[in-house]
Amino acid sequence: MRITVFGAAGGVGRRAVAEALSRGHEVTAVVRDPGRFGEPPAGARIRTADARNPEDVARLAAGQDVVITATRPAPGSEHELVTAVKALLAGLAGTGVRLLVVGGAATLTVPGTGGLTVVEEPGFPADWRDIALACADQLAACRAETGVDWAYLSPPALLEPGERTGAYRLGTDELLTDAEGRSWISMEDLAVALLDEAERPRHHRTRFTVAH
8 A cells, every 4th residue: 555644753653654664555754854753764755744734735645545644743732733634634635545543532431431531531631631622623623524534543541652462452432441440552553553444444434442
C-alpha cells in the first residue's frame, strides 16, 4: 500500500511509519520540522508540509491509499487539532483516500459510571482538560463529515512507549480496562492496530478503541 503519515516525527507517528515500513508498504512521512526526525526512518520518503493546509494534504495524498494523522499540538495550541482534521478532511474530499485519525480518549465512556466520559470523571487532571476537549471537538468534526472514508482511533487511558507484542483488544465507545482496572497500550501496539485497520478496514466513518 501507499501510506502517508502526518505527524510522523511524534511518538505514535514515528512508530506508525516503522510499522508500515516493516510490512513492506511505501511510506511518505510528513513533518513540519525535518530536524525533529534526527535519523530519518530508512525507506521512508520524508516530506515537509502542514496538516492544517488542505492544499498540502491534497498534494501528499495524491495516488495514496491511506492517510494517517497522528499530529499533536504544543500546549496552548490545542485548537490546532480541529484545524488540522478539518483541513485533512477537506484535502481528501473526493479522492477516495481513507483517513485514519489517532485521536484521544476524552469521549470514551467509563465502565461502571453510568455513562460518564473520561473527561467528565471527577478528578480528571486539569492540565489535560484543554487537549481532551480539543480531541472531543476533533471527533465531532469527523462525525460531521460524510464525503471521506474516515476512522477515528481513541487510545486507552494510558499510552506510552513500550514493546510491540502485536496483541490488543478492540472496542468501540467504551474505555477498555483489564481485570485490574488498568486501561493502557504501548505506542508500538497502537501502531499495529492502525496498520491492521489500514490493511483490513473494519471501521468506516466511526470511532474505535484498542487496549491490552
